[in-house]
Amino acid sequence: MRAELSVRRSEPRQRTGILWWSGQILSWLVLFVVLALIAVMIVVPKLGGATAYTVLTGSMRPQFPPGTLVVVKPTDPGQLRIGDVATYQLVSGEPEVITHRVAGIGSSLAGDQQFIFRGDANNVEDKPVQPEQIRGRLWYSVPLLGFVNNALTGQQRTWLTWIVAGGLIAYSLVMFAGAWRERQEQ
Numbered sequence: 001m002r003a004e005l006s007v008r009r010s011e012p013r014q015r016t017g018i019l020w021w022s023g024q025i026l027s028w029l030v031l032f033v034v035l036a037l038i039a040v041m042i043v044v045p046k047l048g049g050a051t052a053y054t055v056l057t058g059s060m061r062p063q064f065p066p067g068t069l070v071v072v073k074p075t076d077p078g079q080l081r082i083g084d085v086a087t088y089q090l091v092s093g094e095p096e097v098i099t100h101r102v103a104g105i106g107s108s109l110a111g112d113q114q115f116i117f118r119g120d121a122n123n124v125e126d127k128p129v130q131p132e133q134i135r136g137r138l139w140y141s142v143p144l145l146g147f148v149n150n151a152l153t154g155q156q157r158t159w160l161t162w163i164v165a166g167g168l169i170a171y172s173l174v175m176f177a178g179a180w181r182e183r184q185e186q
Contacts, residue, residue, distance in 0.1 A: 031171075034164055040142055041149060042157055045071050050139050053087060053099060054146030059119030060085075060099065069145035070099050070138055077131035080105070080115065085138035088117065088129045097135055100126060 045052050050073040055064045064070060064085075072087040080086055080102050087099040103125055104116035114128040152160065 031168070037145070037148070038161060038164060041069065041145060042161060048073055048139065050074070051087075051135065052149055053097060054150045055099060057119075059122050060101075061121040063120060064099070064141060065143070067144050067146045069142045069149050071140050072099070072136040073139040074136040075134075077113070077115065077134045080134070080137060086115075086117070087135040087138070088115070089133040089135060092130065092133045098126065099138070 041052060044050075048071075050071045052069055052071050055066055055068040055070060058066055060068075070085075070087070075086075082102050082105060084102045085099060086102060087097050090096045090098055098117070100117035100119045100122075102115055103118040106114055106116065108114050108128070113131055115131070115134065117126040117129060118124070119126075
């Protein structure tokens, strides 16, 4: 009697179970959220020449509660209108800023243009603001994202961007390697 050996190829694994689908959905969801956060916080403001700030107080409640990320795009102060939300320097040339709504536009006794701002939740108007103090008009805002913005310094944002980019590249290489391996097994 002769013993016959047959070479049997293993069947490719079917990837259709609930755990596999859950893992796929979760990984794509995490990827989408991370990319969206980077786009909203870093990429879009940089491309638009804008600056991201965090609302720290309740002066702009209910529309902009503390922790809201506000992205401000530079604008000519002459284009500001009553009702616009804008960011201005508390003291000209200093980094501290306030984001409030334009409540009035007028002139000083010397004839210089002035802007009057007031927080939506405030009963009192801010001190008059000179055009050179204005950093820009509100472009867009994202609730709660300001907390993340405050937690990261500029250098940390740069590193985070590089880490996420590297992670995405590594993830794509793993996916390509897995697909290549599956094709070789067929």
